[in-house]
Amino acid sequence: MPHADTLDIVHHDDTRTRFKDVRYQLHRNGIRIWSAEGEHAITDVLMTQAYRRRSADS
Template sequence: MPHADTLTVVHHDDTRSRYKDVRYELHRDGIRIWSDRGELLALTDILMTHAYRQREAVAKAG
């Protein structure tokens, strides 16, 4: 699941929602966004997204 330091969601009415330090999944019916605390937000009225990653990803041993 991709991680974004900053995620901007542009809605169909041209409003924008911004999220910081989240993981997300794009789906045919919208986007699902998880905060670092595990909270889930599902949006269906999206036009496009912009995700920015400013730091290097750290691989987790597992």
């Protein structure tokens, strides 16, 4: 399951949601996100951008 330091979600109405330090799973009906706040299922997804900082030895 991918990990992101920052995950941005652009919704169909052009609003944006940002999550920090999450694991996520893209699927046909949207995206499922696991964060410190709990589990989120979002179906209104136009685009996602995941960012991960690489460690110094990568």
